[in-house]
Amino acid sequence: MATDRPGASDSGPTPPEGACRAHQIAGELRSRIDRGEYRLGQLLPTQRELGADFGVSSDTVQRAMRELQTEGWIESRQGSGSRVIRVRRIHTPKASAGQPVPIGLGPLISEAFEAEEVSLDAYCLTIDSLTDHVGVQADRVARGEVSPRSISLRLLLPSTEPKPAFPVAAGDPEGTRPYESWARDGGVPHGATA
Structure with a gap:
């Protein structure tokens, strides 16, 4: 049933433009988390920086952040910023035009820690980045976000x-x-x- 009210339609009122833009920004931030631009445990840019990045007001950024927080992607603390607390399970990336798609180490290790039996085999020149990523997963285990029954890590370092x-x-x-x-x-x- 159509109405004569502005902004109303058969499916209900049309959301305000700021709400639509906030939803788009939340979607872009989800994509950045999925691509590994913002890793598990990492702080997101400040609301001021995100506002400048997307060319929107702080109110619009706050709406986007509330959406991500409600969905469990981030946690926000007054004065401490917003931290990524969830990443989506990754799937085999699809290459476009024959180009390989890079995958960061963070999403791979995050996915591994969602299994009951975690087994990592790594060949490294150094263990610096591996240590950082495994540390983030140890924090997830301590918070009870994941609970693998066993964790096995084999590390091959050069002679x-x-x-x-x-x-x-x-x-x-x-x-x-x-x-x-x-x-x-x-x-x-x-x-x-x-």
Whole structure:
């Protein structure tokens, strides 16, 4: 039944323009989380930064953030910002025009920790990024968001002989700093154990 009221239709009132834009922004933020631009446990940009990024008012950004919070994607705390607390399960990406689609390490590890039996096999020059991602998952386990029955991690690090290939820093033309740090820690950086 049609009405004569402005903004009304057979399916109910038309949402205000700001609400539609907020829903679009929430969708874009979900996509960015899915693509790994905002990782699990990471703070989102401030509302001011998001407003500038999308060219909208802070009220519109707040509506988008409330939508994401209601859906359980983020948690927001006054004065602390908004943190990603959920990522969608990833699926095999579809390449367009034969181009490979990059997948970040975060979504892969996040998905692995949703299983009952977590098993990770990793080959790394260093364990820095792996340590960060597994730490985020340990926080999820501590909060009760995921509860794997067992976790198994096999890590294959390169031998100290011959020297592994490290990129050379501009300020270190002979490239000795990465080797010194790596060798000092027995080939396992940041106090990890082999």
